[in-house]
Amino acid sequence: VLADRxxxxxxxxxxxxxxxxxxRAQVTSSADAEDITAQVFMNAYQAYERFEARNTTPAxxxxxxxxxxxxxxxxxxxxxxxxxxxxxxQPVSEHxxxxxxxxxxxxxxLLAHVARLPERQRDAISLRHSGLTFEEVGVLxxxxxxxxxxxxxxxxxxxxxxxREEMA
Amino acid sequence: xxxxxxxELQALKRRLDDAFQTTRPRAGFEDELWSMMQARRxxxxxxxxxxSGLIASxxxxxxxxxxxxxxxLVVALGIGIIARSGVHFGGAGGESxxxxxxxxxxxxxxxxxxxxxxxPVPAAVGTSAPPKLTNxxxxxxxxxxxxxxxxxxxxxxxxxxxxxxITSAPVYRYLExxxxxxxxxxxxxxxxxxxxxxxxxxxxxxxxxxxPASAREPSYAITPDRSKLPAPGSTAVxxxxxxxxxxxLVPMWPYTVTTTRIADVVRVLYLRQFDMPDGGHAYLVxxxxxxxGIEVDMRNGQPLQALGPMLLYLDVAVYPVISGDQAVxxxxxxxxxxxxxxxxxxxxxxxELVYALAIAxxxxxxxxxxxxxxxxxxxxxxxxxxxxxxxxxx
Numbered sequence: 001v002l003a004d005r006x007x008x009x010x011x012x013x014x015x016x017x018x019x020x021x022x023x024r025a026q027v028t029s030s031a032d033a034e035d036i037t038a039q040v041f042m043n044a045y046q047a048y049e050r051f052e053a054r055n056t057t058p059a060x061x062x063x064x065x066x067x068x069x070x071x072x073x074x075x076x077x078x079x080x081x082x083x084x085x086x087x088x089x090q091p092v093s094e095h096x097x098x099x100x101x102x103x104x105x106x107x108x109x110l111l112a113h114v115a116r117l118p119e120r121q122r123d124a125i126s127l128r129h130s131g132l133t134f135e136e137v138g139v140l141x142x143x144x145x146x147x148x149x150x151x152x153x154x155x156x157x158x159x160x161x162x163x164r165e166e167m168a
Numbered sequence: 169x170x171x172x173x174x175x176e177l178q179a180l181k182r183r184l185d186d187a188f189q190t191t192r193p194r195a196g197f198e199d200e201l202w203s204m205m206q207a208r209r210x211x212x213x214x215x216x217x218x219x220s221g222l223i224a225s226x227x228x229x230x231x232x233x234x235x236x237x238x239x240x241l242v243v244a245l246g247i248g249i250i251a252r253s254g255v256h257f258g259g260a261g262g263e264s265x266x267x268x269x270x271x272x273x274x275x276x277x278x279x280x281x282x283x284x285x286x287x288p289v290p291a292a293v294g295t296s297a298p299p300k301l302t303n304x305x306x307x308x309x310x311x312x313x314x315x316x317x318x319x320x321x322x323x324x325x326x327x328x329x330x331x332x333x334i335t336s337a338p339v340y341r342y343l344e345x346x347x348x349x350x351x352x353x354x355x356x357x358x359x360x361x362x363x364x365x366x367x368x369x370x371x372x373x374x375x376x377x378x379x380p381a382s383a384r385e386p387s388y389a390i391t392p393d394r395s396k397l398p399a400p401g402s403t404a405v406x407x408x409x410x411x412x413x414x415x416x417l418v419p420m421w422p423y424t425v426t427t428t429r430i431a432d433v434v435r436v437l438y439l440r441q442f443d444m445p446d447g448g449h450a451y452l453v454x455x456x457x458x459x460x461g462i463e464v465d466m467r468n469g470q471p472l473q474a475l476g477p478m479l480l481y482l483d484v485a486v487y488p489v490i491s492g493d494q495a496v497x498x499x500x501x502x503x504x505x506x507x508x509x510x511x512x513x514x515x516x517x518x519x520e521l522v523y524a525l526a527i528a529x530x531x532x533x534x535x536x537x538x539x540x541x542x543x544x545x546x547x548x549x550x551x552x553x554x555x556x557x558x559x560x561x562x
Contacts, residue, residue: 016201017192020191021187021189021191021192022188024191025187025191030193030194034193034197037197037201038201041201042204108187110184110187111187111188111191125184129185129187156181159180160177160180
């Protein structure tokens with residue numbers, strides 16, 4: 001392990017929860033979130049030798065991998081997911097034990113609204129609230145920091161509207 | 169934006185912060201995933217980690233004599249490495265190298281290592297038998313398409329660049345499987361012992377031990393009942409994957425997939441590889457230098473038979489590898505050095521580190537060897553020549 005690179009174990013411990021939450025906000029089931037999160041850290045573990053801390057932060061590097069893994073998931077399951085979201089206005093209820101346990105989490109419904117946002121808005125909200133700076137969000141989403149801010153605020157308003165509609 | 173809206177958005181941000189901070193995977197997921205990642209690490213990473221820890225501890229205790237350190241390194245390597253020849257789960261991936269492991273599968277292929285002492289010489293060394301089969305023109309394989317192999321004496325010249333730069337490599341050892349292990353393997357495929365053989369629902373299974381004549385490890389042949397075959401898959405590889413998966417025979421080691429056609433039979437080859445210290449992989453070759461692994465033959469899109477190495481526990485130990493100069497000298501030492509006009513001169517132009525089987529009674533080894541290759545033309549015919557030399561320094 002190079003001097004400028006923290007041990008991978010530290011990254012794993014620090015980021016596992018955040019990456020899971022980011023992924024969970026994108027997909028409709030905790031099982032998918034676990035699969036994608038596992039893939040993220042497998043990929044990161046294998047690629048860590050090539051990670052250069054001077055070029056990017058560990059957070060931005062990991063979230064890039066997470067974003068790609070999530071996009072891969074949507075590419076593989078995209079049609080089914082889109083159909084499901086179109087047909088169902090409510091988040092898919094889960095009957096597996098993990099899903100039932102997660103029902104107890106207070107903010108699940110809010111994340112379900114996030115999951116139904118358009119892709120870039122969903123990404124902006126998820127990355128920002130996973131602890132990334134707007135600069136990091138912009139780099140990951142291939143736009144400027146200002147554009148990332150604007151996108152985020154539009155997403156926030158869309159999210160508010162979505163929540164209002166449901167309450168109505 | 170009015171104040172109410174602003175407050176509403178601020179509240180939403182706080183709720184989002186809370187939502188993301190309180191959404192966490194279920195209890196146990198962190199440990200499960202970490203264990204899985206450890207299981208999937210290539211062998212060399214674990215060896216490196218082990219060395220790092222050992223060297224760090226040596227640095228902390230500088231008074232230890234150098235000779236004692238060397239002994240500690242050898243002994244500790246022997247007992248400290250968990251061996252795995254590379255494991256795989258999930259589907260096969262076309263031409264790409266694949267590797268990975270489900271935790272349960274990983275446990276099957278591993279065993280604590282010992283040191284092996286002086287190693288036997290692989291059967292492939294010093295032979296120049298022709299390949300079984302010249303790759304046909306429609307071969308889609310990743311392996312090189314060799315011209316006619318030349319088995320006669322040749323004068324050798326090295327005219328390539330030695331591109332292999334590793335200084336050590338793992339050696340794997342297996343013990344000849346006992347009857348109980350063969351029975352266990354048969355059971356894992358869905359077969360049970362019948363009179364003198366194994367059979368399952370719609371297939372028969374034959375298992376053979378290490379074969380010194382053909383220099384092959386313990387192998388199986390599984391033949392389906394033609395009347396009970398499922399519908400063909402969309403490709404030959406898909407069908408082969410499904411056939412192997414149905415019997416729990418999907419390779420648990422790294423491999424590449426290639427296909428060849430022989431008359432109306434399509435052969436899907438899962439070419440076996442071993443993890444290398446540089447993160448790459450080295451193919452397993454037979455005495456002719458041909459890559460091999462599992463073969464699934466198919467006709468009309470349906471499997472005829474699958475042949476492959478039986479799943480075995482492998483011990484591992486790491487050995488130093490000879491230098492490029494030494495390897496070239498060893499290869500050229502097999503030259504006929506004849507002035508006779510009928511002895512052709514071959515320019516060896518490429519070299520690859522591969523693995524070959526060395527049989528030693530009730531236990532055998534997969535050892536790293538250097539495979540040199542070159543071609544020459546005689547009477548208008550292009551011939552190929554391969555020379556295999558041991559890579560282990562001992």
